[in-house]
Amino acid sequence: MWRKRLIQRNMPALRFKTCRLLPGNVRNRELSLIQRRILRRLRNKRRSIKRNLSQRENLNSNIKSQTTRKLSLYYGDLPIREMHRGRERTSYIPFLLNQETRSDVIPVRLRFSDTLPQARQPISHRRVCLNNGLVTITHFKVSHGDLISFKENDARTRGEEIRRSFYIDISVGKIIGKFLPVRIWRRTKTEWFRLLTTQRGCRLLLKS
Structure with a gap:
């Protein structure tokens, strides 16, 4: 007991x-x-x-509500209405990838922070720099080629814990991350899922 x-x-x-x-x-x-x-x-x-x-x-509506709950639990308050404003042919994958370009999600992917609340705290405290300029908006959208870094006083060497990703370039010594242009985002929804079913397709997605 x-x-x-x-x-x-x-x-x-x-x-x-x-x-x-x-x-x-x-x-x-x-x-x-x-x-x-x-x-x-x-x-x-x-x-x-x-x-x-x-x-x-009712099951389909339940799946939609559960999906929005999962997204809100991870990303916080999301503009879910934008998912329904586009054309019918547009898929949900670009919407999810757009959330990955936020200034609070990128430090988590760079392994500078473990969770989203932990990544939002230095942004609100003006400790995160974007292209050598301070960022105070947690949901700020990062563009291709932008540099995300910490101030010199807050930079800590965490090279072993940092993971590399196919759309992010990391400089471990200076604690700087660069957002790379990704051609993979232009792929259609059916092509995404067709390549993700096989191991060879996953390798092609990572190399493209």
Whole structure:
């Protein structure tokens, strides 16, 4: 009993309650036994429901609402309405990739910060520079070729923890990241998923 109580005290209960409506571990963290049971019950409850025509329509709307919840849990307050303003042929992949160009998401991808709130704190405190100029807007959109760096007092050598990505160039010694132009964003939705199904296709996407 005392072990269960100790686990419950160490686990962030408030953050899990926000994800409790979703049948999955959104933040990819280690869950306690009680939290795993809750997720297991949610999954079993969805499988036991009989799907008829009327329930399929409700299921599609439920999937859309869960997707917007997952996006808002990770990226924060998002302009979800922009997903429905484009033409019918436009896919959702450019919208998701546009969120990856935000000034608070890029430091997380560069491994300068571990989480989005941790990346937004130095931006609000005027410690992050974009092209040698201070940035105070957390959702500022970064363009191709922009340099993201920290001030000299806040720069720390974290070369081993920094991961390289196919659209970001990193200078470990100076703690500077550069956003590279990506031709992959022009690909269509069907071509994306067709290449992602095979290992060779994933390599082609990374090399392009």
